[in-house]
Amino acid sequence: MSGSALRGRVLRGLPQHLPLLAASGLLRRPHVAAQCHGYSTTDDSSVRPIGRYPVPNKKDMPYDIMELMEEVEVKTGFLPNVFKAMSHRPAEFRAFFAYYNVIMNKETGRLSKADKELIIVATSAVNRCPYCVVAHGALHRIYSKQPTLADQVTVNWKLADLSSRDLAMLEFALAVCRAEDITEEHFQKLEAHGFDREDAWDIAMITAFFAMSNRIAHFVDLRPNREFYSMGRTPCEAGRDHT
Template structure:
């Protein structure tokens, strides 16, 4: 992806031009990170869709029940790598690096998810996400059994599945938009 490419094929909206509720909702993200993630600027063209995106994203990614927040990001990186989504690999790879303090994990999972060394629990999470991302029609009881045998609870399996499904949609939006990752993501957590 070219550094001077537009952020999105369909243009963007700056935070200050969004409806009040979205400006208020994004303010903590912008304050914490120091920039506005480009996905929010792109989806800002359709405020109702941005609201829905944020609602489902936050329900999946900010829960303190089930998977840890780092494990949730691991699912995103594995799914986004499988779907060839540079924006989500770069953005969520940065978040995974920050949450785990492991500078190589995100890159290894995104580029070689089947071959990289992972802790057994991480392996079960990544394998489940990849199965759902790459072979959803073949998903079944054997996959559930393998995840359970690895120690994942049904709620954690649900988390992996829901996050994988949500980011399959998000990855496709990023492809549609030709979404360019923010430069800031590339150096975060390194």
């Protein structure tokens, strides 16, 4: 995939309301600290770096990666730290986000954007990944317009306010996450709630990809951006129509 094609798909996959939140002050651009690594910024309230690997200076980045990161930051009002961390390995950066786009931004199947984010939250909680739980919990709040459900799933998905459809979806995702033996019964439970075999593939691929992502975030000690914590929290923000 060319740099321009990858950039376009990443940008199309971002929640459309984020630039408006930035403009309204709900998301503020992070303060640039002089001692930071080249591209990255740090929170004023923390001296901890975003991870244990250095973020390359802008001048040392391949142009397509630097351009994508700048456009994402302009569109969202901040740059998610996963972009900074993965820029340490440009070839892997491109492969990582290319596959992310294939599974997360596909327009076929029965999984909504909120469904996909909920799968990520539930499985990332099992994999003990703070970055993915916080970041994708924020995206779930935005897409679902439900300010508390991702938090409930993070603590105990079995006690969360989930529909029977959502429960079946998460049961399957968590079976894949835990590397359980997948049987025909798993598929039958999904089919009883309207998911076909291709939907099962989508659930499994999202779970598997984010198992990898969780482990990358874990070993690099990736820190969530502080902006993620407040996104979609208030009913008026979560319910606002930005289309």
